[in-house]
């Protein structure tokens with residue numbers, strides 16, 4: 001079966017799609033516990049405060065290629081919830097408006 005979905009007692013979810021052409025998209029995680037739930041990382045917008053293993057390209061784009069923070073089993077949901085307050089604070093302070101100001105002149109990879 002290509003898709004595995006399990007819901008744990010604590011409410012966190014696990015989803016693995018081995019049929020994805022990019023699976024496994026990050027190295028360093030056992031394939032049996034590779035969680036695809038956060039394929040697009042909800043912590044990306046936190047910039048340097050996400051807690052993950054990122055770098056910045058020469059053009060200033062955040063590069064998460066080496067990060068496995070949210071892909072280990074069901075840990076990802078807990079980690080996102082631990083940082084949800086930061087996401088909420090960023091949104092409350094107008095982070096979205098500042099990002100929109102970048103328009104099409106934002107950095108490209």
Ligand code: SF4
Nearest residue numbers: 041044050052064067
């Ligand atoms: S470094 Fe990891 S935790 Fe941080 S935004 Fe990238 S994928 Fe998410």
